[in-house]
Amino acid sequence: TQLLEQSPQFLSIQEGENLTVYCNSSSVFSSLQWYRQEPGEGPVLLVTVVTGGEVKKLKRLTFQFGDARKDSSLHITAAQPGDTGLYLCAGPLLNSGGYQKVTFGTGTKLQVIP
Amino acid sequence: KAGVTQTPRYLIKTRGQQVTLSCSPISGHRSVSWYQQTPGQGLQFLFEYFSETQRNKGNFPGRFSGRQFSNSRSEMNVSTLELGDSALYLCASSPDPRTGAEYGYTFGSGTRLTVV
Numbered sequence: 175t176q177l178l179e180q181s182p183q184f185l186s187i188q189e190g191e192n193l194t195v196y197c198n199s200s201s202v203f204s205s206l207q208w209y210r211q212e213p214g215e216g217p218v219l220l221v222t223v224v225t226g227g228e229v230k231k232l233k234r235l236t237f238q239f240g241d242a243r244k245d246s247s248l249h250i251t252a253a254q255p256g257d258t259g260l261y262l263c264a265g266p267l268l269n270s271g272g273y274q275k276v277t278f279g280t281g282t283k284l285q286v287i288p
Numbered sequence: 289k290a291g292v293t294q295t296p297r298y299l300i301k302t303r304g305q306q307v308t309l310s311c312s313p314i315s316g317h318r319s320v321s322w323y324q325q326t327p328g329q330g331l332q333f334l335f336e337y338f339s340e341t342q343r344n345k346g347n348f349p350g351r352f353s354g355r356q357f358s359n360s361r362s363e364m365n366v367s368t369l370e371l372g373d374s375a376l377y378l379c380a381s382s383p384d385p386r387t388g389a390e391y392g393y394t395f396g397s398g399t400r401l402t403v404v
Contacts, residue, residue: 207392216292216378216395217331224390262331266389273344274389276321278331 177201178263178279186285187253195248195282197263204266206246208237211260253286260284290315292381292396300402306367309399311379313360319388320362321380322354325398331378337362338385369403376400 181196197206205224209217221230223239223246230237234257236249250257261282266274293312301307313320321344322334333346337356354364366373379396382388 205390209392209395214397214400216380216398219392219394222391264331264392269344271344273336274386275333275336275344275346276389276393277333278323280330 177267177277178265180261180263180279180282182282183280184283184285186287189254189286189288190252193250193253193284195250195261195284197246197248197279199244199265201267202243204243206239206243206263206265208246208248209262209264211262212258217260217262250284253284255286255288258284258286292379292394294377294379294396294399296399297397298400298402300404301369303369303371303403305369306365307369307401308363308365309377309379309401311362311364311381311396313362313379313381314394317381317383317394318360319382319385320356320360321382321388321393322362322364323378323380324348325376325378326374334364334377336385343385366401371403374401374403 177199179198205222207222208220211217221237226241226243228239234251238247263279264276266276269275295310319338321336324332335342335354336344340356351367356362376398378398380393382393
């Protein structure tokens with residue numbers, strides 16, 4: 175069972191278009207992180223959202239944390255080829271031992287065509 | 289400051305062999321987590337080490353093990369390799385477990401393991 179479901183799985187768009195990626199869960203998260211991963215490299219942290227309803231902007235990227243802290247979205251305005259990559263959301267959940275364990279979403283593979 | 293260093297970058301092994309992967313975290317970071325990434329399963333948590341102690345373990349067989357040294361460098365070992373162990377193995381560094389879990393990790397570039 176995937177605790178963090180991302181949609182869509184794949185997205186291929188033309189340069190200049192806008193897009194939104196979703197990260198949904200039935201669990202409440204104390205925070206959610208978004209990463210971007212390029213082929214053959216490790217994920218790179220883009221942003222962390224910690225407050226329900228929070229909106230954070232990073233240049234053309236806008237991140238939102240749902241009011242109930244169960245979901246998040248990433249909106250990219252005027253996508254560029256450099257935005258191509260795998261986008262991952264991630265968040266901590268307490269395991270049975272009382273430790274936080276970070277779970278990663280299923281990922282959204284974005285291709286921006288010049 | 290230097291990032292997270294994983295060695296080697298690429299590795300080809302034969303079924304039944306064992307392998308050791310290394311991770312040097314960012315200077316001052318004492319927490320290291322390991323993940324396995326495959327196209328079918330995505331990023332799966334292997335284990336987490338903090339101050340030389342394993343704090344968390346994922347659902348992987350006992351063939352997967354790890355350790356952390358006093359300088360925070362970590363190694364993971366996979367014994368009796370199977371074809372299904374072919375994956376990108378990623379190391380994630382953070383100052384401590386809570387900071388990493390709540391605010392995010394710095395990842396290395398990974399070790400691409402191919403088992404033939």
